[in-house]
Amino acid sequence: MTLQERKIPVHYHHLQVEAKWRKIWEELESHRARENSGKPKHYCLDMFPYPSGDGLHVGHWRGYVLSDVWSRVMKMRGHEILHPMGYDAFGLPAENAAIKNGIHPETYTRTAIETFRRQLKEIGAMYDWDREINSSAPDYYKWTQWLFLQLHKKGLAFKKEAPINWCPSCRTGLADEEVVSGQCERCGATVTKKYLPQWFFKITEYGERLLEDLNELDWPQKVKTMQANWIGKSEGAEIVFSLCDREGEILVFTTRPDTLFGATYMVLAPEHPLVAQVTSPALAESVQAYVEGASRESEVERLSLEKEKTGVFTGAYAMNPVNHERIPIWISDYVLMGYGTGAIMAVPAHDSRDWEFAAKFALPIPQVIVPPGGSPGLSAAYVGDGTMINSGDFTGMGSREAWGGIVDWLGGLGLAKKKVNYRLRDWLISRQRYWGAPIPIIYCGDCGTVPVPDRDLPVLLPPVVRYQPTGTGESPLAQIQEFVSTPCPCCGKPARRDTDTLSQWICSSWYYLRYASPHDDLKPFDRKSVDYWLPVDQYVGGVEHAVLHLLYSRFFTKVMYDLGLISFKEPFVRLFNQGMIYRNGAKMSKSKGNVVNPDDLVRKYGADSLRAYELFIGPPEQDSEWNDRGIEGVYRWLRKLWTLVVEGAFYEGAEREKDILSFTHRTIQKVSEDIERFHLNTVVSTLMEFVNFLTSRARELPEGLSSETRDILLRLTAPIAPHLGEELWQITGHSATIFEGPWPSWDSELCREEVVTIVVQVNGKLRDRIEVPAAWSEDRIRAKALEAEKAKPFLGSNPIKHCIYVPGKLVNIVTG
Secondary structure, X not given: OOOOOOOOOOOOOHHHHHHHHHHHHHHHOOXXXXXXXXXXXXXXXXXXXXXOOOOOOHHHHHHHHHHHHHHHHHHHOOOEEEOXXXXXXXXXXXXXXXXXXXXXXXXXXXXXXXXHHHHHHHHOOOOOHHHOEEOOOHHHHHHHHHHHHHHHHOOOXXXXXXXEEEEOOOOEEEOHHHEEOOEEOOOOOEOEEEEEEEEEEOHHHHHHHHHHHHHHOEOOHHHHHHHHHHHOEEEEEEEEEEEOOOOOEEEEEEOOHHHHHHXXXXXXXXXXXXXXHHOOHXXXXXXXXXXXXXXXXOHHHHHOOOOOOOOEEEEEEEEOOOOOOEEEEEEOOOOOOOOOOOEEEEOHHHOHHHHHHHHHOOOOOOOOEEOOOOOOOOOOOOOOOOEEOOOHHHOOOEHHHHHHHHHHHXXXXXXXXXXXXXXXXXXXXXXXXXXXXEOOEEEEOOOEEEEOOHHHOOOOOOOOOOOOOOOOOOOHHHHOHHHHEEEOOOOOOEEEEOOOEEOHXXXXXXXXXXXXXXXXXXXXXXXXXXXXXXXXXXXXXXXXXXXXXXXXHHHHHHHHHHOOOOOOOOOEEEEEEOOOEEEOOEEOOHHHOOOOOHHHHHHHHOHHHHHHHHHHOOOOOOOEEOOOOHHHHHHHHHHHHHHHHHHOOEEOOOOOOHHXXXXXXHHHHHHHHHHHOOOHHHHHHHHHHHHHHHHHHHHHOOOOEEHHHHHHHHHHHOOOOHHHHHHHHHHOOOOOOHHHOOOOOOOHHHHOOXXXXXXXXXXXXXXXXXXXXXXXXXHHHHHHHHOOOOOHHHHOOOOEEEEEEEOOOEEEEEEO
C-alpha cells in the first residue's frame, strides 16, 4: 500500500505532529535515564538556567538545541543517555527581578519555572523530567548547607572581616569573579569597597591543582587560558626590607629579584596594616585622606593603564637589603592588598608603572639591566632580560643568572626565599540578601561558632513580607527575631543564627551530582549512581562562566574527592561553549528591546524549524546575528523533506543507483564528522543538499528511491528535527521510535567521489574542460560550466539562450 493510499496528509501540520510526539515520548518514558541498562552511559548536561519571568528567548534556545542534537545522536550510537534539566533559582538574578516587578521571590521563581518548563518541553529536547531539580527547594538547599558544613569541618570555610566588593545597587557583597570592568556582573552598577565580616572558601589552597589539571580537560583553549590567567601563578621571591629609624620590616613579593639594585622607593597598598604604623604625624592627615579616597575605587579602576598615577609619601624609609640605601615608603592605589604582600619594591627603570610614578614624583630611576647588545640609557622602562650593570658583585652577569644568585645570597642572610604566588583570592560566599540558602552557623556566647547539626538541616528560609536588601551590611533575615534567636545546639543557651545567605554560585557548584539521584532524602547524592553517571561527558554552556561557575565547580569537585565523597577529580570531561545570538547588532536582552520570543515562532513554523534555524544560523561556537526571515528557508526545507517522503515513490531494499549510493555515504560521513566537531550549521546545510539531490534524482527514476536511502535520510535528520523525524519514520511503516535505531555508518570506498571530464562549448566550439563529481546534478554541472574560466571571455555580455547538457559528456552554451 502506498502512503497516498494510507491517506497520509499531504501537508505538514507541525503543531499537530509536535504535540503528538511530545505526548508519546512522555507516555513511553522515552527519555528516562536508566542505570545498568547494559549500554555505555553518556551524561550530557546544559548549564542550568536561572528562571526569568520573561521566559526563554531564541538566544537561550541555541545551547539547548545543541546539547539535544548531541544527546540524540549519542543515543542512536547505542548509549544510555542522562540529559537532565533544572533551575538555578536562588540568588541575585531572581531576587533583583522579583524586586523590580514587586513580586515575592518565591512567587516570582515558581511562576518563572512554570514558564521555563513549558518552553523547554516545546523544544522537544530529550530531558528526563523525573530528575528535574530546583536549587531554591528545601530538599535541594538542605544539601547545599550540608556541603558548606563539610568544607567548614575541613577548615576550608572561614569568616573574617575584610574589604569586599560592594554593589550599592544590589546592596550585597560580591566575589572578585562577579566584578567585570569595575561593575557588578548582574546589574552593572559601579562596585565599591566595604569592610564587613564575611564567609570565604579557601579556594587558594587548590590553586596549583586547579591549574595543573586543566591539562586533562577537553575544553576550549580560550576557557583554559582564562582560568589559568585568573589563577595567575607567579614564581618569584619574598624579600625583607627593614624599616629605618624604627623596629619592623616590610615583606615584598617580586618576580624580578634581579632588579633589586634599581629599587629606589617602596609602595604600600592603601589598605596595608603598616600604613598607620609608619606614617609620620605630620603627614597623617594627607595619608588618611588618600586611603579613604582609594577605598571608593574599584580594583579595575586602580589597575587601569590609562589612569594617572597618584600617591602620597608616608614620611618613613626602608633599607634596600642589597645596597643598604634608604628608600622612601609611599602609598599608592596601583598596589593592591590582595596580591602578593600588598607591598612592592619599586624599580622604575624596569617596570612601566613604577616608571610613570617615579617620573611624576621626581624619584630616581637608575638602570641596572641593559638589553642584549645594547648600552646604558633609557627613554622608557626596559622590562626584558639582559646584562646586569650598577649591581655590585653581580655587574656583568646575565640577569637570569643573577636572579637566582641574588635570592641565594639574601637567603643566606635570612632576607629572602623563593616563593610561588597566585593571583587567585579566596572565594567570598556571604550574601547580605534574602533569597538564598541561610548559612548553617549559630553563634553562642559560651560555645562560640557552632555548626548546625545535620539533624537540624535544612535551616529553612523564613517567609517574610519585606525581603528587599537593607543596605546596612545586614541581610533582611537579621530583622526577623524568631529566625535569629535559637538555642545553642551544644549547651542549649540562647544563641543567634548567622543571617547572611550563601552565594547562588554554591548551588550551581554541585548540581550536576544531584541529577544522579535527585530524590534521595538521606544524602546529597547516591554514591553508586554518581559512580555510574559521573563525570559529565559533554557540558554545554556560555563562555561567560569561565572563571565563575566552571572554576567553582572544579574546586567543589576536588574538595569532594578529597573528602572521599566521589571518585573523580574533574566534573566536566568535555566542554562546548556556544556563541550568543545578536539582533540589530546587540546581544539579545529585554533591556535592549531586541528579544525574539520563541513561542510565536513555534506556533508559526514549529519547534523543529526553530531548532534547525538555531543551528543553521552560523558556526555554533561563534556569535551570530538573528535574521527574522531566515527561519522561512529552513521551514521550506522541512516541508520539502515531508513532500519527498510522503509523495515520493520508494521501492523496498538496497539502493541500486551508484550515484545515489555514493552521495548518501558521503553525506553520512560529513554529517557524522561535523556533529563530532559540533559544526552543526554545516550539518543542516549538508542535509539540505541531500534533500535537494534526492528530490532531483527521484524525478528522474521511474521506480523512485530505495527505502534504504529514505531511512538513512530520516535517521540523519531526526536529531535536528525529532518530531518530524518520528512522524515520517512511523508513517513509512516503522513501529519503534527512530531513536532506538542505529546511527548510519558509511563505507569509505563508496565515499570516494568519481570524477568525470565535461567539455564546455560556446556556440558549438570547444572553449574549456571542467572536472566535476559524477554524482552532480544537471543543474550543478550547468552552473559550473557557466563559470569555466576559459569559456567566460567568449560569453561576453551576450544573453544566454540555451545551455544544453549531454549527460557525462558536454555542455553547449548558446548565446544570442
